[in-house]
Amino acid sequence: MSLLLAIISDTHLPRGARALPAACVERLRAADLILHAGDFVTAGVLADLQALGPPVEAVHGNVDEHEVRALLPSARLVRAGAARIAMVHDAGPSRRRLERMRARFPEAAALVYGHSHIPLHEEHDGFHLFNPGSPTDRRRQPTHTMGQARIGENGAVSFELIDLG
Secondary structure (H helix, E strand, C coil), X not given: CCEEEEEECCCCEXXXXXXXXXXXXXXXXXXXXXXXXXXXXXXXXHHHHHCCCCCEEEXXXXXXXHHHHHHCCCEEEEEECCEEEEEECCXXXXXXXXXXXXXXXXXXXXXXXXXXXXXXXXXXXXXXXXXXXXXXXXXXXXXXXEEEEEECCCCXXXXXXXXXX
């Protein structure tokens, strides 16, 4: 049986009338596990995400309040079925990022990160780098985005970027 992961980052909530898009919330609720790569801002946003139902694994980001930083680590390794997925908020400069993160997390099949708000999926020799972008704060990107991953019984990981409009 495979696992379905819903992946978000950089929600930057609350902020005015901004909210998670309905299509994002629907995918979060349908997932077996939610990954959030930081920049919630408040602990209330983390609690709202946890209230959706699936378990939430997360790291804190650079703009998160003290309470969020006290609740969440800056880096973690998540077991998702037979796969291990590393998480950080900021994976550093793009130059040699994949090599640096693979060396930092040698036991992981993938690294999920955020910070840049730039959706990205790279894979080399079976190691994935995945940034879901942001479902609420697209900055210079054309659309709001999130991600999904499927974990196979054998631990194989496949990622998908989802355009939320």
